Amino acid sequence: MKYTKMHGLGNNYIYVNEFEVKLQEAELALIAVKVSDVNFGIGSDGMILIGPSRVADFRMRIFNSDGSEAKNCGNGLRCVAKYVYDRSMTHERHFTIETLGGIVHVEVHVDEEAVQTVSIDMGKPRLMKKEIPMLGDEDSITINESVQIDGADYQMTVVSMGNPHSVMFVEDIEQAAVNQIGPTVEHAALFPERINVEFVQVQNSHEIDFRVWERGSGITMACGTGACAAVVAGVLGGHLERAKPITVHLLGGDLVITYADNDHVYMKGPATFISDGVFYLR
Ligand SMILES: N[C@H](CCC[C@H](N)C(=O)O)C(=O)O
Numbered sequence: 683m684k685y686t687k688m689h690g691l692g693n694n695y696i697y698v699n700e701f702e703v704k705l706q707e708a709e710l711a712l713i714a715v716k717v718s719d720v721n722f723g724i725g726s727d728g729m730i731l732i733g734p735s736r737v738a739d740f741r742m743r744i745f746n747s748d749g750s751e752a753k754n755c756g757n758g759l760r761c762v763a764k765y766v767y768d769r770s771m772t773h774e775r776h777f778t779i780e781t782l783g784g785i786v787h788v789e790v791h792v793d794e795e796a797v798q799t800v801s802i803d804m805g806k807p808r809l810m811k812k813e814i815p816m817l818g819d820e821d822s823i824t825i826n827e828s829v830q831i832d833g834a835d836y837q838m839t840v841v842s843m844g845n846p847h848s849v850m851f852v853e854d855i856e857q858a859a860v861n862q863i864g865p866t867v868e869h870a871a872l873f874p875e876r877i878n879v880e881f882v883q884v885q886n887s888h889e890i891d892f893r894v895w896e897r898g899s900g901i902t903m904a905c906g907t908g909a910c911a912a913v914v915a916g917v918l919g920g921h922l923e924r925a926k927p928i929t930v931h932l933l934g935g936d937l938v939i940t941y942a943d944n945d946h947v948y949m950k951g952p953a954t955f956i957s958d959g960v961f962y963l964r
Pocket residue numbers: 693746751752753754755756757758845846878896897898899902904905906907908
């Protein structure tokens with residue numbers, strides 16, 4: 683199986699071009715687990731398929747390293763945009779990508795004939811419990827509320843960017859127990875489809891530090907949809923400025939996120955090729 687490895691701020695995936703490689707639907711979860719394994723496979727945070735769409739210019743599907751399929755991936759979208767432009771699958775600098783979480787509009791920024799940075803309109807955040815999904819009154823929202831999980835209380839804001847995120851603000855990001863709290867919240871019964879877990883330290887009204895425990899992948903260097911959710915939570919919580927570019931410092935580098943007055947979230951950041959290769963499935 684031909685693949686391309688790419689990363690967005692160190693959040694790396696194995697990209698498979700469905701225009702060239704045909705995979706069986708029933709095998710996708712297992713292939714994602716296999717390619718993600720750093721010892722028995724290639725090593726990545728998961729697998730992303732780039733394919734045709736009937737409603738957009740391209741379609742992206744994302745599978746976590748545990749084989750679960752997610753509905754969106756911000757870092758992945760930037761890499762898909764770079765891939766299709768740099769490999770002349772489109773000559774447009776503005777185009778659309780379909781995800782299970784909705785259609786996004788992307789703009790590639792080209793320098794020396796290749797895409798270095800990508801801007802994406804990630805659409806509107808979803809806050810109601812029925813949109814997360816989260817148990818409880820389905821039309822209610824969770825903004826900086828104390829939520830009890832396994833007898834402990836967690837102060838969180840819950841936001842979907844097509845995929846679910848539990849955002850918690852901390853005094854000192856270096857002290858955040860990401861490895862312990864992450865899986866506890868990810869697997870809480872409160873979240874029927876599990877959830878991504880973000881830890882945020884506010885530096886000032888336009889800058890945050892960010893760590894993430896990803897549903898289905900664990901700790902990653904960066905999470906684009908998580909960064910969007912964190913900025914939405916920060917604005918709703920009164921910590922961050924609305925309609926202003928917010929710098930999000932992730933382990934792998936910085937993203938610039940703007941939660942605009944039109945309720946859309948805009949993300950800008952890099953996308954990077956690592957390698958092309960062949961993976962032996964059998
Ligand atoms: N790393 C991705 C998010 C993956 C989300 C996945 N872990 C899920 O189950 O939602 C990003 O850059 O947005």
